[in-house]
Amino acid sequence: MHVPTLAEMTSEGKKPEILFWVGCAGSFDERAKKITKAFVKILQKSGISFAVLGAEERCTGDPAKRAGNEFLFQMQAMANIETMNAYAVTKIVTTCPHCFNTLKNEYPDLGGKYDVVHHTQLINSLLKEERLSISGKHYKGKRITYHDPCYLGRANQVYEAPRDLIKKLDAELVEMKNCKAKGLCCGAGGAQMFKEPEKGNKDINIERTEQAIATQPEIVAAACPFCNTMLSDGIKNKEKEETIEIKDIAELIATAEDL
C-alpha cells in the first residue's frame, strides 16, 4: 500500500487533514503492524487526506517517562515537537493509547499543542460525517467483550467511542467483571511491557484474560497494541486461541467492510 509521508506531501505543496501517528509498536511489532494496516485501509476508504511521519517519527518517550527517565522523555518529546511544529501539524490520530495520552497531555507543556484523537474516536466522527459506513453483516450477533486500555479509559475518560463501534457491528457487547473506570490493567503499562514482572502469584495478563474468558466471548476487542499483545499471550497460555480471537477495533471494522 502507498502511505504518504508528511515530507512527500509537503514537497508537493499539499497539507493533509490529519497526521497518523503510527507509534513504535504499530511500526515494528508484527502483530501491531496488522492493526496499522487495517486502520490505514479505513482511512483510505473514508477518503480523508492523511500522512505519516515515517522515519521522522520517534518514540513519544512514554515508556521512558513512566520508567522514571524524565530526561530521555523530554529529549524525545522536544525532537518530535520540533518535527511536527516545522510541518505545522494541527491534528493527530493514533492507534496507541500510550502515544495518544502523551501527545495529548504531556506535549503541550513542552510546546507541542495539537488536537489529538484516538483512532476509535476518529472512526466515530468519520461515521457521523458520513464519510464512512459500517456493515453489520460480518459480526452480527457475535459475542464481543471489550478491554479498556488504562491510558484510553481511566487516564482520558474515553469509554464509549470504542463501544459505540462494536455496537455498530451489530455484535453482542458483553462486559467483563471489571470494565470502564474499574477496568483491570493488562499488565503492560508503566513500562512493564519491557521488563519481567515482579514476583507474585500470577501474571496480570492472566488475571485479565480469565476475566475475558469468563464472558464466553468469540472475540476480545482491544484498542491498544500493548493490551493486544498481553491478552494474546494470555489466551495462548489458556490454550483458547482456537476459539477466542484478540482483535483491535480497527481490524474488526476493516474485516466487516472487506477491506
Added chain:
Amino acid sequence: MAYLPNIFFAALLFGSVFYFRRNLLFIKRNILLGKAIDRTDHSKARWANMFRVAFGQSKMVSKPISGILHVIVYIGFVIINIELLEIILDGLLGTHRLFAPFLGEVYNFLIASFEILAALVLVAVVIFWLRRNALKIQRFWKPEMKGWPKKDADNILYFEIVLMSLFLLMNATDLLLQNQGVPHYIKAGVFPISQMITPLFASLSVDNLIILERTFWWLHITGILIFLNYLYYSKHLHILLAFPNTFFANLDPKGKFKNNKTVTEEVKLMLDPNADPYAATVDGNVPEKFGASDVTDLSWVQLMNAYTCTECGRCSTECPANQTGKLLSPRKIMMDTRDRLEEVGKNINKNGVFQDDGKQLLDSYITREELWACTSCNACVEACPVGIDPLSIIMDMRQYLVMEQSAAPSDLNNMMSNIENNGAPWPFNNQDRLLWANDN
C-alpha cells in the same frame, strides 16, 4: 462552689481544644515540609470536586455496602454534632437543654432525628466491626495492616459505639427525670430510641437517676473530647482532611504526569546550538535533585494525601499488582509516607532542625521491588474516595532511582538505550519505520 462544674468543664474543653490545635499545627508544619505546588487554579472546579467527593461522598457508593454504611455514619456524625453545640453551652453555662425553649417543636424534631441517627450509626458501626473481625474482609487483613493499624481501626469503632451508647443512655435517664417532673430537667425533646431503654432504669430513685444522667452526660462529652485528640494519633484524620484533600486534588486527566521543569531547562540548553556546554547553570545554583527519595522531596499535596489516608484499602484492592500477589500496595505507599513524615517531624521537634537519621522513605520504608511493580494504570487513584494519588509518589520515586542512581532494572535500561539510540524501545533502525507499508 456552685460554679465548680462550669469551671471544670471550661478547663476540660479549652484544654482539649488547645492540645488538639497544637497537634494540628504540627501536621500543618509537617505538610509544609513538602515542596511547593500550585493547586489554586480552577477554583470553581475545585469547590465542585470537594462538594461532590468529600461533602457528597460520591465515590463511597462505588462499593455499595460499605458505601451506604459509611454515608450513614457520616451523616450521623455531621448532624449529631449540632447537638454538641448545645452540650458545650450547657456545660459552660450550667444550663440544661439550653436550646429547647427557643426551638419548640423544631427541638423535638432535632432530638428525635439525632436519636434515630445515633441508632443507625450504632448498627452501621457494629456491621463495620463484624466486616473487619468476623467476615475478615481481605483488604483489612493485608500485611501492612498488622499491629497498630488494625488496633487503630478497631479503637475507632469502639469509640463510636461507646459515644453513641452514652448519648442514648443520657437521653433515656433524662427522659425518666423529665417524666417525674424533677426540677432543672425541663420537658423537652422526643426520644424514639431511648424511650425503649428506659425500663432499664425505671426502678431507680430520682437521686440515683440524676447521678446516672450526669455520669452519662460527662462521659459522653469527655469521650468526644478524647476522640478529638485521638484523631492526630490515628488514621481517622480523614474526617477533616478529606475536604482540603479533595479541594487540592489533581484535576488534570489522570494520564498526564507532571512535567519536570528543571529537566526542560537542561534539555533546551542541550538542543540549543548556540549554548555554551561549559557554562555554569543560569543562576549559579546546584541543579535540583530529580525525583524523590524522602518525604521532603514530595509536594505538600502528596504529604497531605498521606495524612488524609484512612487505610480503607480500596486502592490496593483495585491494584493489578496487589491482586496478583506482588509486594506493591498503594495503601502501604501512603502509610509509609505518613510514618516517615511523622518520624521526620519528631526529629525536628527534638533537634530544632532535621538531623540526619540515616533513614529515608526509599529503602527504609518503601522497597524498590514495590516501586517497579506498578503498571501506572491509575486504578488506585480512581478508587480513592478522598482523592489521594499514590501513583504520583511511585513515579517520583522511580524518577529518583533512574535519574539520580541509574538504578533501573536492566530490561528497562535496554529499553531506554534503544529509545536513545534508535528512537524506539526495541532495537530496530528508525529508517525502517515505514517498512510495514511495503508488506502485504
